[in-house]
Amino acid sequence: MARSSKSLSAFLQVQGPVIRISLTRVRGSSPRNEGTEMFVAAQGLWGTIGGGQLEHLAIEQARDMLHAGILNKDMDVPLGPEIGQCCGGRVELSLSRMRPSDKRAAKSRAQSSDAALPHIYVMGGGHVGRALADLFQHLPVRCIVIDTRAQEIELCQADVECRVSAIPEVDIMTAPKDSAFIVLTHDHGLDFLLASAALERGDARYVGMIGSATKRTKFRNWAHKHCDGQTIEHLNCPIGASGSRDKRPSVIASFVVAEVMAELTSETAATAPYGALDACASGHHQGQQGISG
16 A cells, blocks of 8 residues: 555645544444544545544534634544434544644654554465555555566556565565465466465464465475475465455455455454365366466
């Protein structure tokens, strides 16, 4: 994704007076959590506190403050029929006109947030790899597309980091803890090496390899023989195994992104049990085999 710190910095730089809106307290159900913030100028917005009537009211109040020269205001809003929302909770908001020091602090918070984004390594810049990059660029992650082929990397137009790497295993070895790895190169042998390297780390939040139930079985046998008995218990293969028979790269990518983001943002993985994937031998699962990453 485009780094939020860069886009916020650009917003604050070109706008005049700005009101910061912050969710200071949340009781019950709410579209966003405590600490969420957005910024309102006379002719622009950055961020969101959840949309709907709540956000509309907050923006209206913020612009009234700008017009009247009011520096600070608090709001206590029930998220019910009174404002046409049905969340059922209640939120408290703090609205304040930003001083230069407030803008510097906001930029610093955005930079810290960017630094903490989960890293997603797309190991292969082919059709599916580029489709993944197109989707991940809009999500709160740091996506890195890696390929040994410069000509494939040059085709990636997404706003993500792209690397030409002669030894992509090194990129996996040096990735930060809790990264996600999606392996879909042009070569099955390289897929095996990279998937094994990702599993060997033991600290990846997600490891997936494009393929089929047959490829998963072949990899399991290969890993057991060549990687000191390495198991593939925590490998997702086929990736995006949600039952679709559509083999278009963009469709496969959409299922994979949902699978990865569920793993990164949920306490419980929103995927099929690993063992169940071994038994899948038709439809989308078989169809991935041979597709260029």
